[in-house]
Amino acid sequence: MNKKLYKSDVNKIIAGVCGGIGEYFGIDPVLIRLGWVVFCALGGSGILAYIIAALIIPQRKDF
Structure with missing residues (x-):
């Protein structure tokens, strides 16, 4: 299984x-936000850290 963030x-x-971190780990994104x-x-x-993560983590491209 190949998971990507x-x-x-x-x-x-x-x-x-x-939301992306929550989806990656399979937990509710509200807990990540809290x-x-x-x-x-x-x-x-x-x-x-949020600004850096927003710049580094790629956007999902579903073609």
């Missing part, structure tokens, strides 16, 4: 990063 087109709120908010609130660089 892509930004989500379905579970997209800002850039689809959390974890990301906690990471940002505890002084982590969550916003910077």
Whole structure:
């Protein structure tokens, strides 16, 4: 089985990063979003990490 990480087109709120991570691991994207908010609130660089992830993770291309 060959899984790849892509930004989500379905579970997209800002850039689809959390939705894509949730789809990749098979968990609810809301849990990923809550974890990301906690990471940002505890002084982590969550916003910077999200921007980097939005730039690095490719968009799914279903042709």
